Amino acid sequence: MLHGGVMQKIVFVFAWAASIAGVYAAEPQHWAYPIVVERPIAPGSDDTGPLQIPGSSRSYTGVQIDDLSNPPDWFPDSHAPAPNVVRAGAGKSVPACGACHLMSGMGHPESSHLAGLPAQYILRQIADFRSGARKEPTRMNGIVKDLTDDDARQAAEWFSALKPLQWTKVVETDTVAVTYLGKGRMRFVAAEGGSEPLGSRIIEVPQDPVNAARRDPRNGFVAYVPPGSIKRGEAIVRSGSRGVMSCVICHGAGLQGIGDAPPIAGISPLYAFRQLHGFQTGARAGVWSSQMLTVVANLSEEEMISIAAYLGTLAP
Ligand code: HEC
Numbered sequence: 001m002l003h004g005g006v007m008q009k010i011v012f013v014f015a016w017a018a019s020i021a022g023v024y025a026a027e028p029q030h031w032a033y034p035i036v037v038e039r040p041i042a043p044g045s046d047d048t049g050p051l052q053i054p055g056s057s058r059s060y061t062g063v064q065i066d067d068l069s070n071p072p073d074w075f076p077d078s079h080a081p082a083p084n085v086v087r088a089g090a091g092k093s094v095p096a097c098g099a100c101h102l103m104s105g106m107g108h109p110e111s112s113h114l115a116g117l118p119a120q121y122i123l124r125q126i127a128d129f130r131s132g133a134r135k136e137p138t139r140m141n142g143i144v145k146d147l148t149d150d151d152a153r154q155a156a157e158w159f160s161a162l163k164p165l166q167w168t169k170v171v172e173t174d175t176v177a178v179t180y181l182g183k184g185r186m187r188f189v190a191a192e193g194g195s196e197p198l199g200s201r202i203i204e205v206p207q208d209p210v211n212a213a214r215r216d217p218r219n220g221f222v223a224y225v226p227p228g229s230i231k232r233g234e235a236i237v238r239s240g241s242r243g244v245m246s247c248v249i250c251h252g253a254g255l256q257g258i259g260d261a262p263p264i265a266g267i268s269p270l271y272a273f274r275q276l277h278g279f280q281t282g283a284r285a286g287v288w289s290s291q292m293l294t295v296v297a298n299l300s301e302e303e304m305i306s307i308a309a310y311l312g313t314l315a316p
């Protein structure tokens, strides 16, 4: 028998998780929406001493690394001086964009890349997060509430000028290591080992978990995808299928974006899947998202996984 108080807490946590998941994803606990933190600590982030990452002469403590109002800038010479809102946020309610999207603008699979996106596109997403047309209640819907237009514009222009990096290694496999969601909703390989069937999922983990947890802006990810998915995705993206329009018509032959259709080459497969799924469920319904509605209407989850896998293999 569970003690009454413990039971109450468990029920509360489930109710909370289900209420967020209910709005965010079509199905609660969908694998593409990292929501519930299963363990509080990410590898390496609990250390108290001065911490470093390869190639940087700077050092920060674990507390500094996780300060969302002053996150680490490991390679300050690798980018133009960042606006205040990117470096330090604006007041308590607007955390620094650079904390989650990183000072390279490449982000983590649970957030997103911003490097090299057109400034107009970034501003349009901010407007959609603000109006609620694009739903992301765990982070962005709240963050944009008190974001001023001027800060939004400065952040958009700065991220837009960054050159995107090749960020994700895509690996086809039947089985994956057992993983868990750690602090910051990032997925890590479990220290105790073990493996499980991948099934119909994308599992994305950092190439170097310790440095990724330190917000290393140059440390990318590995995305595990089902066997055969890259080729299947390529066929749909290039030629379309069963009423699904080919993506190159709008996103360009290199998928590097044209006009209002943003670049999608080389983006995180987990993120890409979440967006396709979001267009389909209506979680992403901004003015320009309507162009994606006919595209995703007939896609199955397997097809979205394949498309996302293929996009991840491309040069940004
Ligand atoms: C606490 C973490 C966090 C912070 C801080 C943060 N973001 Fe985000 N951002 C996210 C997450 C999570 C997503 C959504 C990913 C999704 O839709 O699945 C996101 C998505 C975005 C997108 C959409 C990208 C795309 O390709 O459509 C934009 C634009 C964006 N953020 C801008 C900003 C700006 C500007 C700031 C600073 C004012 C900021 N973010 C601060 C976590 C964060």
Ligand code: HEC
Binding pocket: 124, 236, 237, 244, 245, 246, 247, 248, 249, 250, 251, 260, 261, 262, 263, 264, 272, 275, 276, 286, 288, 289, 291, 292, 295, 307
């Ligand atoms: C008719 C034009 C059109 C076609 C065809 C199209 N797209 Fe899009 N796509 C857009 C537009 C416009 C946006 C921006 C939507 C917005 O602002 O919310 C977009 C956004 C996206 C995004 C979100 C990017 C981000 O950073 O969040 C992804 C992923 C995407 N498209 C993938 C695809 C794929 C895959 C295909 C082919 C199966 C495809 N698109 C076909 C016009 C199109």
